[in-house]
Amino acid sequence: MPDLIGVHHLSLSVTDRAASTGWYSRVLGFRAHSEVESATFTRTRLRHPIAPLTLTLTQHAAVGHDRFDPQRVGLDHLALQVGSIDDVHGYADLLDRLGVQHSSVTLRGDPPQSALVAFRDPDGIQLEVFAVDDTLG
Secondary structure: OOOOOOOOEEEEEOOOHHHHHHHHHHHHOOEEEEEEEOOOEEEEEEEOOOOOOEEEEEEEOOOOOOOOOOOOOOOOOEEEEOOOHHHHHHHHHHHHHHOOOEOOOEEEOOOOOEEEEEEEOOOOOEEEEEEEOHHHO
16 A cells, blocks of 8 residues: 555635635634635635645535534544644633634643644634643653
């Protein structure tokens, strides 16, 4: 079997591509890179200046107006890794400043071996910022 070498891109369906593009740029630091238009959808490709991830936001012409539901088959949540548990706390502070509702920082282990903060994008897609303390062995 050929080896997988990474994730090329993640594509999310959204109800308002322009609003979601602004949100992912403001909250997570993604930058719009290019757009694709077809008869059935419009897509914006975003790239992150540090993380090796391309995120595409797709607005379909026949978009429904339902909200994301992690209990349906498909995506449950997307966890984005940061370098340290302190960085998770830093993201929680940033989310506070931006007025983005989020969970409290959840610490796991004693001493903490991992941490996360969960929040939702404009369509209700659950995101997490997650860190693992690899120094604890």
